[in-house]
Amino acid sequence: MSSRPDTVVVVGAGPTGLALACELGLAGLHTRVLERREAPRRDSRAICLHARSVEMLDLRGLGERFLEAGLPVPSFPLGPKGAVIDFRRLDSDFPFILDIPQSQIESILLTRAQELGVEIQWSAEVVDVAEDDAGVRLRVEGPAGAGEERAAYVVACDGLRSLVRERLNVPFPGAPNPGSVTLADVYLDGLPMTDAHGELSEGGMLLVFPFRDGSCRVVLYDYARASVPVTEPVGLDEVREGLVRVTGSDFGVRDLYWSSRYRSESRQATRYRVGRIFLAGDAAHTHSPAGAQGLNAGFQDAMNLGWKLGAAVAGWAPDWLLDSYHTERHPVGEQVLRLTGMQFRLNTARNRRGRLRRRAAYRLVTPLPPVQAWMARRYSGVSVAYPPTISPSHRLTGTRLPGGRLTLADGTAVRVSELFHDARFVLLESARDGKRADLADLPDHVRAVSYVRRDGRAWPPSLLVRPDGYAAWASDEPDPGRRAPALREALRTWCSRADAARSTRSADTSP
Numbered sequence: 001m002s003s004r005p006d007t008v009v010v011v012g013a014g015p016t017g018l019a020l021a022c023e024l025g026l027a028g029l030h031t032r033v034l035e036r037r038e039a040p041r042r043d044s045r046a047i048c049l050h051a052r053s054v055e056m057l058d059l060r061g062l063g064e065r066f067l068e069a070g071l072p073v074p075s076f077p078l079g080p081k082g083a084v085i086d087f088r089r090l091d092s093d094f095p096f097i098l099d100i101p102q103s104q105i106e107s108i109l110l111t112r113a114q115e116l117g118v119e120i121q122w123s124a125e126v127v128d129v130a131e132d133d134a135g136v137r138l139r140v141e142g143p144a145g146a147g148e149e150r151a152a153y154v155v156a157c158d159g160l161r162s163l164v165r166e167r168l169n170v171p172f173p174g175a176p177n178p179g180s181v182t183l184a185d186v187y188l189d190g191l192p193m194t195d196a197h198g199e200l201s202e203g204g205m206l207l208v209f210p211f212r213d214g215s216c217r218v219v220l221y222d223y224a225r226a227s228v229p230v231t232e233p234v235g236l237d238e239v240r241e242g243l244v245r246v247t248g249s250d251f252g253v254r255d256l257y258w259s260s261r262y263r264s265e266s267r268q269a270t271r272y273r274v275g276r277i278f279l280a281g282d283a284a285h286t287h288s289p290a291g292a293q294g295l296n297a298g299f300q301d302a303m304n305l306g307w308k309l310g311a312a313v314a315g316w317a318p319d320w321l322l323d324s325y326h327t328e329r330h331p332v333g334e335q336v337l338r339l340t341g342m343q344f345r346l347n348t349a350r351n352r353r354g355r356l357r358r359r360a361a362y363r364l365v366t367p368l369p370p371v372q373a374w375m376a377r378r379y380s381g382v383s384v385a386y387p388p389t390i391s392p393s394h395r396l397t398g399t400r401l402p403g404g405r406l407t408l409a410d411g412t413a414v415r416v417s418e419l420f421h422d423a424r425f426v427l428l429e430s431a432r433d434g435k436r437a438d439l440a441d442l443p444d445h446v447r448a449v450s451y452v453r454r455d456g457r458a459w460p461p462s463l464l465v466r467p468d469g470y471a472a473w474a475s476d477e478p479d480p481g482r483r484a485p486a487l488r489e490a491l492r493t494w495c496s497r498a499d500a501a502r503s504t505r506s507a508d509t510s511p
């Protein structure tokens with residue numbers, strides 16, 4: 001039972017809950033994760049991380065751990081053979097998808113959360129939640145019986161059937177998607193395990209995602225089996241027969257070690273915040289697995305909300321900051337629903353008109369270089385941008401800061417992502433022409449960095465970046481003295497509460 005007033009409780013230790021727990025732990029908050037499962041997940045479910053997710057993991061120093069566990073593959077299959085999104089030209093340090101089973105994603109995040117002092121309680125099912133004058137009260141059931149927990153804030157990362165969302169009476173409009181898909185983790189001797197693969201025929205659709213250990217995930221939309229109840233187990237024979245029905249070959253399938261029948265739904269909560277309680281991940285939005293967006297969208301919810309809750313508990317969050325979680329993430333959820341819905345309908349249309357539209361889309365439209373570039377940015381998540389908060393806004397405001405390397409004023413070279421490992425704001429000031437801004441008197445949660453050179457496209461002379469890697473403010477004014485008032489205003493808007501006591505630190509040019 002928790003009685004500390006600064007506790008944040010995360011309900012659910014799925015990928016969203018664990019990613020959020022890492023962010024809260026990093027912010028130094030007393031964080032408790034309540035999970036009804038008895039132990040960490042062993043099954044694989046979702047299977048890939050898109051570039052923006054890997055970029056964000058890299059912002060926290062976790063990129064290497066994930067790259068060692070996953071397999072980078074250059075393209076994402078859209079359906080028909082050869083129809084892919086090619087990520088190789090993506091403007092990112094990670095121009096690929098990283099194939100990695102969900103169980104491994106959760107395992108790495110769990111280890112990190114524990115390193116950061118987060119308390120994870122297994123076999124703890126939240127059965128009720130309500131806000132009162134003193135914060136949030138949760139009723140929790142476990143092997144030892146029922147008890148009560150208190151928290152300053154609660155984040156519901158409790159998945160599609162979220163109890164918290166239900167208790168809050170937040171509507172979750174939408175519908176199940178037609179048909180179910182068969183998922184199987186197997187070995188396929190007949191396909192190279194170096195890139196993803198897709199095929200679409202009169203019999204259905206096959207997508208294959210290779211893993212680092214030489215096995216792969218088979219996703220089969222087998223029309224002959226699409227209305228089988230999802231509770232019916234999937235065996236190797238069914239996978240083999242499905243492969244033959246859909247593609248004409250069984251690809252030497254063998255050694256099935258996990259399988260499931262999955263019927264997705266497309267829904268979105270109407271509100272992501274009710275007072276001190278927030279919804280994130282599948283509890284807030286769910287969609288078809290087309291485009292592998294679900295886990296990635298939840299992960300990015302967590303990265304958006306974590307530092308904001310950290311600011312709220314530390315006492316420096318501006319009044320509007322917690323509301324910006326809904327303002328920023330709800331439209332992204334809508335976009336994901338539109339994108340996945342469009343691809344799902346395109347791939348599963350079986351009438352003549354639908355088939356013609358699909359052929360035109362995949363043969364004529366998706367191979368076009370501008371369409372490829374658009375799709376790579378959209379599916380990878382790097383195109384996500386948040387509305388500007390300060391007017392007039394700069395063209396970069398709200399966009400994500402691409403990676404790359406910087407040479408600092410003292411001559412050291414750093415990767416941009418290294419500057420964000422401790423989840424502070426980063427104020428990037430160009431010192432190229434020798435002019436230096438007066439960066440004394442900054443709040444503790446803002447790191448000032450003077451740099452002389454950046455590889456790639458130049459940045460504006462002054463750029464304030466949020467802890468999650470999105471530009472909060474930027475200025476093209478070359479004279480530090482002349483841009484100082486606008487910078488002060490930006491810092492006041494983003495990084496302080498009018499009545500909060502501010503600790504100060506002198507300029508820091510080291511990562």
Ligand SMILES: Cc1cc2nc3c(=O)[nH]c(=O)nc-3n(C[C@H](O)[C@H](O)[C@H](O)COP(=O)(O)OP(=O)(O)OC[C@H]3O[C@@H](n4cnc5c(N)ncnc54)[C@H](O)[C@@H]3O)c2cc1C
Binds near residue numbers: 013157158262282
């Ligand atoms: C079979 C299957 C295959 C999938 N395949 C893909 C795919 O290929 N690509 C893709 O992008 N997505 C896929 N998904 C979806 C993806 O797994 C989800 O988007 C992702 O898991 C969402 O993460 P989450 O943390 O928000 O929710 P979840 O992973 O659902 O985690 C919620 C957690 O909350 C816990 N919980 C629930 N209620 C309570 C409670 N009252 N008290 C305490 N704990 C509670 C649950 O036990 C669970 O651990 C698949 C899902 C399934 C089921």
